[in-house]
Amino acid sequence: MRVALTGAGGFLGWHVRVLVRALGWPEPAVVDRADLADPAAVAARLRGVDRVLHLAGVNRGDPADVAAGNVALAEALARGLRRCPEPPKTVVFANSTQAGNGTPYGDSKATAAAILADAAAGSQVVDVRLPHLYGEHGRPFYNSVTATFCRVLADGGEPEVREDRELHLVHVTDAAARLLDAPPAGVWDAGMPALRTGVRALAERLTGYAATYRRAELPPLLDRHDVRLFNTYRSHLFPARYPMPLPRRADQRGVLVETVKAHGGAGQTFCSTTRPGVTRGEHFHLAKVERFVVLRGTAEIALRRIGHDEVVRFPVDGADPVVVDMPTMWAHDITNTGGDELLTLFWTDGIFDPDRPDTYRETVGFPATGG
Known part of the structure; x- marks a missing residue:
């Protein structure tokens, strides 16, 4: 067309x-x-x-x-x-x-x-x-x-x-x-x-979304308008309000980090390892809420709004886990910048459907047109 x-x-x-x-x-x-x-x-x-x-x-x-x-x-x-x-x-x-x-x-x-x-x-x-x-x-x-x-x-x-x-x-x-x-x-x-x-x-x-999200928690996302209104609110936070700190508790046994606290709706959590120098992602979503939390290693998360040139970059470290939730309609990727294997936790607001993946290939460094 x-x-x-x-x-x-x-x-x-x-x-x-x-x-x-x-x-x-x-x-x-x-x-x-x-x-x-x-x-x-x-x-x-x-x-x-x-x-x-x-x-x-x-x-x-x-x-x-x-x-x-x-x-x-x-x-x-x-x-x-x-x-x-x-x-x-x-x-x-x-x-x-x-x-x-x-x-x-x-x-x-x-x-x-x-x-x-x-x-x-x-x-x-x-x-x-x-x-x-x-x-x-x-x-x-x-x-x-x-x-x-x-x-x-x-x-x-x-x-x-x-x-x-x-x-x-x-x-x-x-x-x-x-x-x-x-x-x-x-x-x-x-x-x-x-x-x-x-x-x-x-x-x-x-206002309810904002109160919940200030704690890095996810509000109830029960239908398509919940998700899209929440994404609309998040667009006004990005990039100034990111990364978001996570509650972290440590004792003689080790460290506990609360990575995802969702107040309602579907969801899927998965983890990946990434070798040094390797980049994952290089796509954008129209509606999907996607959370990145690096748990081990160091990485750079890079994002670019579709049709724009400016790239936003966040260095992240598993020694101090933080949340970066991907804004919709921004191309994004994550690159292992350290010398060891990177361990990352991902959360999305819905179970992955291969027939409707809501994932569109676009590299962050793609030369933008149309401003």
């Missing part, structure tokens, strides 16, 4: 690009704001692609600017579509459930949908109305209340509930799967299953 995107640098755009990477599809063609100013550049980007996703939009700001911005972005893409000699087979608009609700934002989204439908002659038009999206690396005080609560908790504060209303929460990977029409794989669900909860209940749920 050859895909083109507007808004590739935004919250939803990044998650779409990560899912494309997991699917093994070609890197998407990015239509950026500079391209949108030139219809010929847009036409060149779109020529021959299977699917263009219009994700670019204005969500916050002065109401007049929001309204004008969403319409202008749709008009810019429409001009490029009309000039494209080999238009995309499918044009997908990331619309909102607020479309047409009488607000400047909602009405501008409805207008944008009509503009694209009119311009996409010869292409299938798919209008996807998205509810409240949440997920890893959302922008607090902009993308969603979930991101805001997670950031406040990560900074040691308490979420403030100003209005307790019902939310329909959909994880952004599920939204990306709907937009891409991705084949089912178990990790994502293009049906966009929603968690219906109140703002106050969401704040209490996330």
Whole structure:
């Protein structure tokens, strides 16, 4: 599947690009704001692609600017579509459930949908109305209340509930799967299953996760939204809050280290040995919670966010065991940096399923594209 995107640098755009990477599809063609100013550049980007996703939009700001911005972005893409000699087979608009609700934002989204439908002659038009999206690396005080609560908790504060209303929460990977029409794989669900909860209940749920996790313990992860909300919270902790210290008790008999204390849900623990100089891992996960604890030897754990260049490195030593929980959508590996055999304990939140491994090959040193 050859895909083109507007808004590739935004919250939803990044998650779409990560899912494309997991699917093994070609890197998407990015239509950026500079391209949108030139219809010929847009036409060149779109020529021959299977699917263009219009994700670019204005969500916050002065109401007049929001309204004008969403319409202008749709008009810019429409001009490029009309000039494209080999238009995309499918044009997908990331619309909102607020479309047409009488607000400047909602009405501008409805207008944008009509503009694209009119311009996409010869292409299938798919209008996807998205509810409240949440997920890893959302922008607090902009993308969603979930991101805001997670950031406040990560900074040691308490979420403030100003209005307790019902939310329909959909994880952004599920939204990306709907937009891409991705084949089912178990990790994502293009049906966009929603968690219906109140703002106050969401704040209490996330606050509970934070209180448990400050002790390096795992909160109850009983369903897919538990796991994904917890992963969303963890994304706001990384890398500043890692490694995490573990309780350690020593006496004349030896040392006891409490490596995993899980408060509910499935799980699997396993150990591996690694010879000097050898690297394990070199992959990323979309949903799996994975814990590394080195028990003997020395190692370096390296991680890189998908689509980014910066590598985060943690030196770890079995003489002083610590926790490093792998953030989702970050490539990661562990290398034995010592002269002796390395012993590492791993824990994941679910029993390994070879048919649905949620493991996607990517080396930490892979040259990133798309920023």
